[in-house]
Amino acid sequence: MSVRITLVAAARSSSMLTERFDDDRSPDQTGWYEVQTAAPVLVPLNAAELRYCAPTLCSRATAQALGFAPMAQPALRGCDMGRWRGLTLGEVTAVEPDAVDIWLADPRSAPHGGESLLAFIGRIGTWLDTRPAQDGGSVVAVAESSVVRAALVYVLNAPPSSYWNVDVRPLSTLVLTGSAGYWKLCLQTAA
Template sequence: MHVRVTLIAAARSSSMLAERFDDDRPLDQAGWHEVQMGAHRLVPFGAAELRYCSPTPRSRGTGEALGLAPLVQLALRDCDMGRWRGRTLSEVTAREPAAVDAWLGDPRAAPHGGESLLAFISRVGQWLDTRPADDGGRIVAVAEPAVVRAALVYALKAPPATYWNIDVRPLSTVALTGRSGRWSLRLDGNEAPGSA
């Protein structure tokens, strides 16, 4: 028994330089434009048997704009950044440079009082491993780019530090196939769920 999970990174809610930890802003104008421009290649994912999204406004907005009518999954929420929530990396670095270094250097560290990188990756992986394994079943999930990165690290059994080397762009897609504990990365992320 295996399942195919296609992850779609949510459209943007701010410019890359203005991104904030644990951001809860809705899609901005550029994000809506991205969805409109990319909808033709993403709408077919609505044929998936199960459609999910993270609870963030931009993930929900992306899923709704694509016509997916996704079910919110709390396990797909962004990393809990504790007291850093709502701040940019540059703001936090200016105030707590040693804490940022510890967070970036140790996947078990949570100097912000929230969730460590390792705990975040494990949470997303647990969600992935508990998807119903109906032979050939297809699932689509719209989530924050950080969630997609965490899922990839987990699925590939890569070292947690690999997380920092994965670039997930808005509306990019990636497919994972397999079952609990045995996942494969499929790099044809633009295929619709009904494709071979």
């Protein structure tokens, strides 16, 4: 049985310079504008049999603005950043530079006391693998960019370190087809 899962990256909630770990803000003014601009392309995804979102304010607001009426999925939350929650990478680097280096180099490490990158990718993979597989069924889920990156790494069975090399822009989509343990990345044409 094959299911089609479309992951939509949540709207922008802050500039890259003020982005914080586990930030739970609603979309900013630019984010709302981008949702309105992308709506003609994304609203048709509302036809999916199952509609989910991460439990974050930004993901819920993005999904609701697109008319998805989603069910929040705790498994779609971003990586648990432990004591670094609410801080910027610059702030953490200024105080714990060695811990940041370890975190970036070793996907099994969690110097912040939260979740390791490897555990995060595995959690997102487990969520993908446990989606109800109604043959030909479709699912849409709105989540933070980090979740979309983790899903891509999982599906491609790529080394966890490749997570850092994937750039997921707000409101971009990742389409996956398949079933538990057997996923394909589906690139779509603009037409």
